[in-house]
Structure formats: structure tokens, C-alpha cells
Amino acid sequence: MNSPALTLPAWDSPLPEALDHGWIHGESRSAGGPLIASINPATGEAWGNFDESGEPAVDAAVASARSAFVGEWSRIGGDARAALLLAWAARIAEAVEQLAWLETLEVGRPIGDARALIAQGPLLIGFYASLISALEESADGAVRRARGVVGAITPWNFPTANVLIRAVPILAAGNTLVLKPSELSPRSAVLLAQLASEAGLPPGVLNIVPGSGHVTGAALAAHPGIDMLAFTGSTRTGQAIIQASASRSIKPLTMECGGKSPQLVLPDMIDQPEIWPGVFHAAFWNTGQWCSARTRLLVPKGGLEAVVEGLRMAAADWPIGDPRDPATRLGPLASGKQYETVQGYREIARQTARVMPLSAVPDADGFYAAPELALGAPQDGALVQQEIFGPLLSVQEYGDLDEAVRLADDSAYGLGATIWGADRDAAGRIAASLSVGSVDVIVAPAARPGLALGTPFEPRRQSGFGIEGGLAGIAAFTTPQAINHAG
Ligand code: NAD
Helix, strand or coil: CCCCCCCCCCCCCCCCHHHHCEEECCEEECCCCCEEEEEECCCCEEEEEEECCHHHHHHHHHHHHHHHHHCHHHHCHHHHHHHHHHHHHHHHHHCHHHHHHHHHHHHCCCHHHHHHHHCCHHHHHHHHHHCHHHHHCCCCCEEEEECCEEEEECCCCCHHHHHHHHHHHHHHCCCEEEEECCCCCHHHHHHHHHHHHHCCCCCCCEEECCCCHHHHHHHHHHCCCCCEEEEECCHHHHHHHHHHHCCCCCCCEEEECCCCEEEEECCCCCCCHHHHHHHHHHHHHHHHCCCCCEEEEEEECCCHHHHHHHHHHHHCCCCECCCCCCCCCECCCCCHHHHHHHHHHHHHHHHHCEEEECCCCCCCCCCCCCCEEEECCCCCCHHHHCCCCCCEEEEEEECCHHHHHHHHHCCCEECEEEEECCCHHHHHHHHHHCCCCEEEEECCCCCCCCCCCCCCECCEECCEECCECHHHHHHCCEEEEECCCCC
């Protein structure tokens, strides 16, 4: 992307006050109650406060979303809806720099990486907007209707993308939305809603209620005024949300939860040095903080030397450091809590595996953690079975392909997998044996998987349920209505 010269504000420069409040009915709304502190992950210092929206603000946002749903938004039709979403995309394209800066400040995303991913946001909106007319075509006599007011709760690991991936199909389907972003990254969500209002989305179509999970999130999940709830976050929180969602009413849910995804290097690829930059990226991008991170590496017996050599060389291209520096590719972990969690797993790694650091952290305050390998991690141990959400890759050897498949599929999670193998048919057979929603099959060692927005998938097992991507990814937020004509 064509970025402007780096003119980032100092860490302590003031942000627009509106970003500290909710966005309800097309305007900034202060909750006027308790505040939550924001901590800069690159320094560990508190730098600002934002609203705990709480129940009254959630009530107001749900009422606003209802009035927009029964009012203007339901009357404008698919073409006008698509045009408004495209106008929003254009405003986001102009605001990439501000959104990227907020991610850097709030969760330590390296600025260059944040810019590159956020610049794809308008493409995502364009893609879903282009599907709206197809959504309205009925193949079976039923008419697809929007569900109404949808509630969404999102995480922090890619703040802008987390919100857009969730919000865009919901809005494209004709619903209105009340979204609670993570307490680590509320401001990019508020800015996105402000941009939507500037682009002409009617008041109430996209509302943001910042706040903690246990107060504002819980109020939204339990709210009887929402017609559907879409959650993205950890499996543990997903369990709590499923229970809370049924406490005062029943509503359909989508749950996009955690993962512990394997990458299998087949014998015909282990000696190909070009795979290692891709293996590294799959495991350590965003300092290992992404749901689809491939954090279990399975290689043929005798392959550990190639792993260590290949990943050490790959690590040299991923400098760790100040996330404001455009040269940085690995920033700090997003929070002190995340840092403590990763330290706990590192301790387990020291007790149960052979630990191999791939690079060193900068001599600085902040929540920095270097990428590490846990060689020979036991299959039934925490390093292989639990989601760490940090830069720690378990590495295991397998004897034959049956064992490789058995180890790869022995997981409570079912989000994704990567197969590095030159024989497309053999890799395809392995893919069919894995209980996961999405498989990258890489047959040329230097090839890398692209963004596959058009291909729907659904997580399995403890990774959740609900279709993502493609026309099916929008249809998931509609409901079929049968019109039975008589006479
Ligand atoms: P989290 O589960 O701690 O929080 C997610 C969201 O839920 C936040 O907005 C949080 O405030 C809210 N929340 C927490 N407790 C709540 C409660 N009791 N009631 C209502 N809301 C509550 O997860 P996180 O640390 O923000 O994000 C990391 C997790 O998200 C990882 O497990 C990762 O795999 C997952 N994730 C999944 C996907 C996916 O598409 N499958 C994408 C990104 C992240």
C-alpha cells in the first residue's frame, strides 16, 4: 500500500475525546459512569481511559438499532444498502493511517503490518456488497429476510479486521448491529462507526458499546431485545456467552472461538528450505496472537535439525521491537495478562520439552516475548493441547503419515490446518481426514495461501460454529421466510 511518510503522534499525544465513548444512534454518547484504563503494551504504562458502557447504554443502543431496523434501513433495498457500504469503504480507505495508529497504540500491532491489513478492509466490504443482489434471489421459493437487531462481541488481536469481518456480513444482510469491541481495543471500533455515519449509514445501523466483558458484554449477550448474537473470542468466554444468551430469551448464535491448528510438513517437503519463512509466518505472525495461528508443527522423524535451522533463518527477517517503527515485524504481546499467560506456558515448555529461542527481545519495558520452539512437546501436554495465543510453537516428529494424521487431529479444536506437501492428491487425502474448518494445502514450497473471502468455512469442535465467508457467510445472518400463496 502507498503509505504516507511516518508522522505518528507521540505516545502521549491526546486522541479525539469521542473515541473514548460509545457511538449510539449516529453520534458520540458518553456513558457518564465508570472508566476503564488503557495500557500501552510497548511500555506497560497507562495512557488513557474509556467508558464502561454498562446496561443503560446497551439498552439505548439496542433501542436505536431497533428503530433503524424497522425504519429507514429496512426500506432502502439491496442496491442502496450496497452503495452505502461502499461509501463506508471509501471513508475507511482514507482513514487507514488513523486506524493503524490506534491499533499500534492500543494493542502494539506493528504499524506497517497494521496498515497493510487495514488497507484490505475496503476490499472486504466491496466483496460482501457485491453479493447482496445474489442474496435476494430465491432458489427455493422462500424469501431471505434479515434477522433484525444483531449483537456482536469481538476480540482485540486484529482490532479493525475483527470488527469488519463480523460487522460487514451482518449489515450486508440487512440487519442493524450493536457491537461490543474488546476492552483492549475499543477506539478503532468507535472510529469505524463514526466513519460509517459520515458515509451516510442511517443513525442506529451500527452502534458501538465499549466496555468490559463481564459488565457491558454480559449485558449485551443476555439482552432480550437482540434477535441474534455473533461472538468472536476464546472458547471459555464462548461457553459463558452461550449460557448468558439464553438467560432471558433464546436467540440464534454464531461462535468463532479459539484454535490450536497444526501444520504438517510431509516427507517430500522437509528438505525444501523455501517452506520455512511460510512456516514461521503461519506460527508467529502478530506475535502468535491469531486464532488460526498454526502453533503445532509436525515433521517426519529426523526433521528437527531442518526445523531449527530453517526457522532460525526465517526469524532473522522478523525484527522484534517498537511497534511504531515501520521496520518492526513482531511487536509486544497485547496486554500484561497475555504476557503472564505466555510466561506460564514457557515455564511448562522448560519442564516438558527442549526450548529453542529463535531471536531475542529488545531491552525495553513492555510486554515483549521472543518466538520460541518447544521441541518434542508431549502430545497430551498443555503445549500441544491448549491455545497459548503467543509466540510458542510446539514441534513434534511423526513416524508415518497415519501417525501424522492421528497427532494432527488429536485436538479439542477444529479451526484450521496447513499441509506442506508436493503431492496434491496425498495432501488432499490428509485434508479430508482432519476435523477442521479450513485447510491450506501448499504444494509449491515458496507458495503462500491468499485471503479466501469467497470460500465459506465453518469452525468445528471447540473452535465454534457459524459459517464465515462467501454468500453463505451473509446468508448466516438472514432467515428464510416461506410465503404460501393460496387462491
Ligand atoms: P476473550 O474471550 O477474552 O474476549 C472476547 C470478547 O468477549 C471481548 O470483547 C471480551 O470483552 C468479551 N467478553 C469476555 N467475557 C465476557 C462475558 N462474560 N460476557 C460477554 N462478553 C465477554 O478473547 P480475547 O482475549 O479478546 O481474544 C482472543 C481469543 O479470541 C482467542 O481464543 C482467539 O482464538 C479468539 N479469536 C477467534 C477468532 C475466530 O474467528 N475464530 C478470531 C480472532 C480471535
